Amino acid sequence: MSRVIDKSNPLSLERKAEPPSDAATPAYQTYFEDEQKRVRLYLGDCLDVMGAAPEGCVDLIFADPPYFLSNDGITCYAGKMVSVNKGKWDRSKGFDQNFRFTTEWLAACQRVLKPNGTIWVSGTHHVIHLVGVAMQWLGYKILNDITWEKPNPPPNLSCRYFVHATETIIWAAKDRKSRHHFDYQLMKKLSGDRQMKSVWRIAPPNGFEKRYGKHPTQKPEALLDRIILASSRPGDLVLDPFCGSDATGVSAVRHGRKHIGIEMSKEWLDAARKRLLDELGKKQQMHVGDMDG
């Protein structure tokens, strides 16, 4: 059966997506959007959604792509030995295919970024070096590599490696001509009036952040708060092409940014929708409160 690509810009919250044709399976579909058009979630492949969008329509991207680490190893969780596997989406397909996929989605992100827009990509050593090479090959300008340090990492069961206690997050501008936005003063203030360093010690998501489902690679809201505050302005559009349970969306709403999330699993979109509704509800209450006051 042929797949239909929606021709209206899927990365615009103002424009209504065309209804999918009955004759064929749509390549992606809107899973959730709020009435005030601040957020939209798509069910589908991020390459299809970004491929249908025009160039230069997104201010900021946070991407937490597959890690390619679910290859039947073991790890430690809550003191027990468990499989490291996170899902089929996370299996390695071999170096060539992993690199091709990484280059494809990074090229799609670069195309939809505005000229001064920036992208953040997180990952472990299984994927982040591929990301760095692909970014340089595509002509992105790398701005920083942040080391996210986890305060209480699980022990290394094999005792043949150091404890894995960090992830890397690369921050890059669309190209060398970009004049990227950085809220230097706010970051300095958050850092006790000293320039903020590129090592960030932030706890993993707590039980409350996982109340609607435990995504195996869920990011803490505090990490996204810092990223969004550092590199976007109120009203900007923040895209997450691999949104999972959508810490990015929650943080975007919290700080008055618009958001589009893309995810190919309904299970995680359901958790994301519930989290977004809670956060949008808080905003609504704040607004009513403001009027009362």
Ligand SMILES: C[S@@+](CC[C@H](N)C(=O)[O-])C[C@H]1O[C@@H](n2cnc3c(N)ncnc32)[C@H](O)[C@@H]1O
């Ligand atoms: C590393 S996880 C992201 C977790 C997310 N940052 C969170 O806080 O919950 C990657 C997610 O990307 C999704 N995914 C993998 N390939 C995809 C694709 N081509 N298009 C859209 N989503 C994809 C997976 O289902 C998975 O939930």
